[in-house]
Amino acid sequence: MAHSTLTPVFVGLRTGLHVLSAALLALVVVRIVVVGGPTAPLAGVLAGAFAVVYLLGAVVARTAGPRRVLAGALWVVGLSVVWVGLLVVVPEAAYLVFPLFFLYLHVLPRVVGPAAVVAATLVAVVALGLHGGFTVGGVVGPLVGAGVALLIGLGYRALAREAAEREALVAELLATRDRLAATEREQGVLAERARLAREIHDTVAQGLSSIQMLLHAAERADGDRPGTEHIRLARETAADGLADTRRFIRELAPPTLDQGLGAALRRLAEQQWTRHGLTVGVTVPDAALPMDVETALLRLAQGAVANAMQHARAAHVDVVVAVDGREARLTVVDDGVGFDPVTTGDRAAATDSFGLRAMAERVEQFGGRLTVDSAPGRGTTITAVLEVP
Numbered sequence: 001m002a003h004s005t006l007t008p009v010f011v012g013l014r015t016g017l018h019v020l021s022a023a024l025l026a027l028v029v030v031r032i033v034v035v036g037g038p039t040a041p042l043a044g045v046l047a048g049a050f051a052v053v054y055l056l057g058a059v060v061a062r063t064a065g066p067r068r069v070l071a072g073a074l075w076v077v078g079l080s081v082v083w084v085g086l087l088v089v090v091p092e093a094a095y096l097v098f099p100l101f102f103l104y105l106h107v108l109p110r111v112v113g114p115a116a117v118v119a120a121t122l123v124a125v126v127a128l129g130l131h132g133g134f135t136v137g138g139v140v141g142p143l144v145g146a147g148v149a150l151l152i153g154l155g156y157r158a159l160a161r162e163a164a165e166r167e168a169l170v171a172e173l174l175a176t177r178d179r180l181a182a183t184e185r186e187q188g189v190l191a192e193r194a195r196l197a198r199e200i201h202d203t204v205a206q207g208l209s210s211i212q213m214l215l216h217a218a219e220r221a222d223g224d225r226p227g228t229e230h231i232r233l234a235r236e237t238a239a240d241g242l243a244d245t246r247r248f249i250r251e252l253a254p255p256t257l258d259q260g261l262g263a264a265l266r267r268l269a270e271q272q273w274t275r276h277g278l279t280v281g282v283t284v285p286d287a288a289l290p291m292d293v294e295t296a297l298l299r300l301a302q303g304a305v306a307n308a309m310q311h312a313r314a315a316h317v318d319v320v321v322a323v324d325g326r327e328a329r330l331t332v333v334d335d336g337v338g339f340d341p342v343t344t345g346d347r348a349a350a351t352d353s354f355g356l357r358a359m360a361e362r363v364e365q366f367g368g369r370l371t372v373d374s375a376p377g378r379g380t381t382i383t384a385v386l387e388v389p
Contacts, residue, residue, distance in 0.1 A: 013156060021099040025051060031092045039089040046086040050096070053079045057103075072107040076116075079103070084123060091131035094124040098145045105153030114150060121146040183358055190295050197252040197291050200245060208242040252291075261294040262286075265301060265319055276309050279316045287323040293388055296362055297321060297330050303359050304332035304382045312336025312380055323388070327368075330384045338379050341372045359384065 025047060032043045053075070060071045083100060086093040097120050104116040121142045128138040215235035219228060262284030269280035289297070301319050308314040314336035322329045356372065359382070363370040366386040374380035 017099055017102050021054060021096070024095045024099065025054075027095065028086070028090055028092050032090060043086065043089045046082060046089070050079065050082045050086055053082055069109075076103055076107050080116075080120065087123070087127045091128060094128050094142065097121070097124040097142060098149065101146060101149030102153060102156075105149065106156070113153070117146050117149060180358065180361075183362075191292055193252045193291075195292070197249045200249055200252075205242060205245045205249065208238050208245060212238040212242060260284075261289065261297060261321065264298055265321075268302070268305075269319075273305055273309070273317075278305070278309055278314065280305065281316070281318045283319070284321040285323055289323065289328055290389060293328055293366070293386055296366060296386060297328060297384075300330055300359055300362060300384050301332060304330075305334075307356070307382075308332070308334035308336055308380070312338065314379070326388050328386045328388050330386075332382045333379065335379045338374045338376050340376060341374055 029044070029047050032040050032047065056078075057075055060068070060075045063071045080100065083093065083096055086096075100120055101117050104120065105113040107113075108116055124142040125134075125139050128134075128142070132138070212235055215231050215238060219231050219235060222228070262282065265282045265284060269282055273280045305317055305319070308317050312334050314334035317332060317334045320331045320333075322331075356370075360370045363384050363386065368384060368386040370385075371383045372380065373383070
């Protein structure tokens with residue numbers, strides 16, 4: 001088990017079980033030495049065998065995969081057989097049934113473990129009765145021990161289950177954090193590339209275009225005067241610089257947007273989304289948008305369609321982009337199974353809601369708003385409105 005806040009509890013319980021087993025076995029050995037008798041050598045051999053088989057559990061614990069369950073079952077069966085043999089010659093060996101209870105509950109499957117506890121209890125009661133007669137203490141003692149062991153075993157399993165769920169939740173949160181960090185890094189890079197493209201377009205490209213136009217006008221005004229060849233050379237140099245600048249701007253744009261947002265969405269619909277059995281209708285106006293806005297709209301559309309494929313089990317999705325003044329509106333409508341937005345939004349750690357959270361955070365960076373209209377059984381409509389600078 002991976003380390004967690006409950007790991008010291010499990011280590012303490014296992015250590016206590018080993019100490020208890022060693023102490024009870026030592027009690028049996030002392031009884032063999034003190035009482036002696038013709039069965040003492042056999043009892044000593046069985047006590048030694050019990051210790052050896054018990055120590056083999058360390059080897060079983062290191063076994064990995066499905067073989068561990070089989071190895072653990074064989075180990076417990078072997079330990080029980082040695083215990084029964086020791087119980088035949090030494091009545092005090094009945095005390096060893098208490099640590100065996102915990103081994104049954106921990107190693108054996110869920111139903112088999114309690115059944116083994118009941119069987120071992122009956123064996124201990126019968127053995128004590130045959131050795132010294134049936135008494136209230138000889139019957140109640142093993143029964144009480146079995147009951148306590150069952151309660152502790154159930155508590156142990158509940159703690160183990162809680163620890164496993166907590167580890168899974170922590171792992172999910174860490175994975176979500178990593179995905180969010182990667183998304184933020186990607187968005188930061190895209191935003192910086194878009195900013196550089198805008199700055200180059202608004203300054204260098206515009207300046208070179210103006211210089212080219214002025215030189216061209218000067219060249220046409222008096223093409224025969226001295227120095228015209230220098231004006232022509234300067235105009236051609238400005239034209240080359242403008243072409244290079246525009247190439248830089250295109251390279252700074254995301255590759256999927258090199259032909260515009262509409263072309264990028266249609267390419268995704270034809271080349272990727274259809275592979276998942278999804279038909280996607282794309283409606284995008286010809287209006288030019290800033291590069292960072294187009295990038296945000298593209299990522300939002302990808303996230304919404306991904307949710308429709310993965311969670312809504314949709315067959316058809318419509319992606320519509322509309323531009324109205326200083327606002328760009330993205331609407332994604334699917335015919336999937338739908339969901340309850342309030343319930344999904346409240347589950348902050350749920351994997352299904354991560355896509356919506358990422359979309360909301362992306363929209364907030366543009367001062368926009370995101371709305372989700374859905375209900376179980378009637379599909380989902382996601383609308384994102386971004387401010388266009």
